[in-house]
Amino acid sequence: MVWGKLFGGGRKDKPVDPDAGKSPVHLLLETLDPAWREAFKMVVSDPQLDAVYRDILYRNLTLGQIEEARTTLRQAIPMMTKANRDRIQHLGQAQAWASDDDLLRAGIFSPKGTAFPVDYLELGYMPRQRSNGEAVKLPVMFHGEGHLLTVAPTGSGKGQRFILRTLLEFEGPVVVLDPKGENYRETAWRRDLYGQVYKWAPGEDDSDCYNPLDRVKGWDDARLLAELLVVPQSKEPFWDDAARDLLTGLIFYVMHRRPRERRNMREVCRLLAASKADFDAMVEDLQGSDDERLQELGNIIETQSEALRTSITTTLRTQLAVWRSDDVAAVTSSSTPGWSVETILRRDNSWITQAAREGRAPGWYYDEEAGEVHGGRAASIYLIVSPEKMSSMRTVLRVMLGQHLSEAIRVRRMLDEENATDAELPKSYPNWPMTFYFDEMPQLGYMRIIEDAVAITRSYRIRLWLFTQDIAQLKEVYQKWESLIANCRCQVYFRPNDQSTAEHVANRLGKRKDLWGGEDWVASPQQLMGPEFREDCVIIQDGLTIRARMSKPSYADEDLKEWIIEQKGKFGEEIHRAPRSERVPVIDPDQEPEAGEPPPDASEPSTPEDADLKEDAEYQEELAALQARMRARRSGPPPKATKDDDEGGGKRPDSPSGASEPPRRPPTPPSFNE
Template identity: 90%
Template sequence: MVFGKLFGGGKKDRPVDPDAGKSHLRILVETLDPAWREAFVMVANDPQLDSVYRDILYRQLAQGQIEEARTTLRQVIPMMTKANRDRIQHLGQAQAWASDDDLLRAGIFSHKGTAFPVDYLELGYMPRQRSNGEPVRLPVMFHGEGHLLTVAPTGSGKGQRFILRTLLEFEGPVVVLDPKGENYRETAWRRDLYGQVYKWAPGEPDSDCYNPLDRVKGWDDARLLAELLVVPQSKEPFWDDAARDLLTGLIFYVMHRRPRERRNMREVCRLLAASKADFDAMVEDLQGSDDERLQELGNIIETQSEALRASITTTLRTQLAVWRSDDVVAVTSSSTPGWSVETILREDNSWVMQAAKAGRPPGWYYDEAAEEAQVGRAASIYLIVSPEKMSSMRTVLRVMLGQHLSEAIRVRRMLDEENATDADLPKSYPNWPMTFYFDEMPQLGYMRIIEDAVAITRSYRIRLWLFTQDMAQLKEVYQKWESLIANCRCQVYFRPNDQTTAEHVANRLGKRKDLWGGEDWVASPQQLMGPEFREDCVIIQDGLTIRARMFKPYYADEDLQDWVVEQKNKLGDEIHRAPRPGPTPVMDPAPEDEEPEAEASVTASPEDADLQGDADYQAELAALQARMRARKAGAPEATKNADEGDGGAPERPAGSSEPLRRPPTPPSFDE
């Protein structure tokens, strides 16, 4: 007995036979190649086949007679049902796609009775049938850490099938590059329920404002802004580097040597176009500065030849020309109150923490006692630029997106450290990432911060969703495009219309041996480009290859349209906007016997209340805004401005006691 225990010979240590109690037929089926396993099950269960064919096939497979088994299959296929005939021809290829069990284990399908995670995105669905024959859609979900990449040509429905739907469903904070303004028009009403909505649209009178220099707190911030402003154009890095160095110093100089109301990109552009006398005065001012870096900049500029300095400044003036346009100046010279990533993420984090401690999901909810919907704190930022202006506005969009992403990384890291010290927080609780929608991403040019963020931000609750038209476009802009793709946990491909992209997807799927001993593509480039995949997308996620059915376009989805109408009727469709910022008014001096009225400016901070500003500058900006209003007079107001009040969360009309969240009860794999 002792020897048995020591050397594994005891009764209790005898291994349990996993095949105990199983029939020979069951054991054979489990050991077959997946394609042959499914073929055998189809033959055994086909209602039009006699059981003798099952017995013949069983004997041949049990004896390893594969060629004889193929002969038997060829004989019985014409006698099978049409559905089985269609399936059995491509069994080897079908096995390359992830099965329902694979998707369930990976969390891409939902278990019966479990709610969707709060950070989920619905990418497509699998058409299935319940046991009673009723059709059901099993949603293909993405949730948890990681980033997404979608590759599809223009006009294929990236926005209609993916972006609009997920913006309606996902309740966390978002930054959306919205080339056509469609995302704002169709989803801002809903996202207003999730938190404050900001609309940045140069040339539109109701646009919010964002001043990039408000985010510059030090030299590193100035350097990042300069890097985003300068789009790499030269094969010789000296010119791009020299332009960034000069621009970094000018931004830092404006932040230190100009009054607050002139700390904006328009002032930086003025310095680049200064007269020789003004430029020399600036160099002298730099050299006399108390800051060592400004002194160095002044010395460098002074030692440069006239020709070199002229070349660098000409390059910068060309790249920054758009920052002098009326439309851009009007929306980048000040900032809408509350519009900073730190403010947005702190408010959202506070709201999520309150929900965690109260034991409820984060986000908006219906207050039964007050009989009204309580708005969430997850803000939405829409950056709207028409497609034809994307190229000319590239440097502006790079700054908007790059600064928001950089600040999100910094703030999320800081908030995670603070949350870790909160003893009242549960060990685990529902939370969501800040999601960036980079539509038409390659048109922005190479952005190092995107490469870095995709590689390092998975644990910071920051999610990037990158969109490109084809692989050639991505390769042209990003030298490390393969690394960029590899760092995206989920990749979605559909409707490729060029051979390069189709071959890339086909190679990712690979080749498989079929039942007949041949080798063929799981999906050939021609299949991917043809009608067979017209309504399907290829998803590569967590090591699985998924063929999913795409949702109908937003405009053609009657069920979704009905839901939108129902929700608007219950909760309203008004978009509550933040107060508009404006320049410090230039006021006539009050009579000596009257007290001057208090000056109200949403852009002035308390410590700057005594600044009167530059009269010429304020007059110029006021005239510019007047021209903008006159030019846009009569344009329909998309939303109602909420200039009154304190800018806090607005009250909402009372709706149903159970406001719908779409979908209210997710179908599950188990059903």
């Protein structure tokens, strides 16, 4: 009878205040440190422990006699079950991790009965048991504004456990640095439902094309391109700055003084390798230009010593050597129709706002009555370069990623302003960010635009997910690496294999007092590097420290593989690519085009300067090689059918008979309250 009253078995009166009706034990538990609270519950519930220990421990804690409580606990531990003996030794550590209630309040768990947000990324899960004993997985999610950083060594499963899975589920526009091409092979079939797929892969016949100079509209754009092209190498900033200044002017010069078909990086490289006579002629042309900035560039070059000018141009030629390669020139001298960030984001915004007016979720959907799949407008861009070529292709990848990010910032700001003035739009509606996957990010070298974007773009619906192998790698490239980490709202660490990274994570987690009055790591560097955390990751998000179980690698997840087979069976796996940009410019207007060749472009008048350029033997030789390759490509298999391009998407053939609409999102997550 006494124990019944003591542990809540007595009569409960109708509560008249928050504490009314609570047993003395419940009131005590609310005042205890989390570690002691958990220890007391274990002592009370342990089936092997004599009741006298519960009574004595309760009296110790009620009187605030902590040392006596520790003595009682030490006496009780040998008689507890083995599971409780193991748990109680490290209670101070366990209580430092975020609880289920913490995650629910922060929106990292989805409440029971609610759908996943359209912009969510699943980072892992918490293994739990329902009251009926059923095992469930509670997804740990990231959604809303902000950026992510993942730190894990090469070969640890960043792609298999995080990138592939999120690309299959996240329906917003993405730009993916894909070092092995694995992301394209495993996810492009699915992202084809979400919108147009672009594949940029130098050396591959089916690669899309992207000309960086197509994005240069003025001097500032030329300056940004030059900054991305020049990888900082000198300890003395003068040399890098001088190289950027010269390159900015040459890019601007090419855009203003070259015919349209020669406005590309190959032409910029050609100017850097010009003969002395040709270089002097260019300087004279610059000084005679109507543009003041070109005049200034000509004057600066003329006043430089020949030795200084030679040093700068030699540095630039070395850094830009990869742009002269056939593989890179072939995919950067023109642009695939529709491939610009402004076009992509405008199409996506149009589709999202249309869905908002109609009161439906954005993205692709299946019309069951008509048997048609209506594709979304969120494009996916895969930049594929083999790992062994990452170093040599660094300047190209910097340009591709940097220009896309810069344009996304500009266009998102513009679209947000336009949407704010649209009276027909609801005040709030489902939307998603444009997400950039920067795999192996430090290998690109220092990029100021990444540092700036992480600090300023949270409200622009632009999300960066940065990946690095270890802290030392990040520290070597970014002087303000601590600020970069701090500006990432979510940081994911797993399987560190170097002491500095493990110590960094352990220090972030800190130390906690244990039951015995001492201090210990929440997770020591040795624990983080050992088998105890082999399948777990440490997530630091919104001020919470989370220990989450990682999903299985995609290749080992049987449930995921079955789902992929089912979805491919219902909706196919064909990737509807954009039309290739196959027009090959014919420079000489008097030359008869070969059979099957498109006519020369006559959109711009011929000038004496153009005529001189057409006599460039080197250019004619390159042109002939490009024409031969293009003829060979056209004589091959016919291209795949493309999407209808009404705002970037359209209807698709019916799925196999009997196919029903797949779940657009995962089912409602299990509740941890059950």
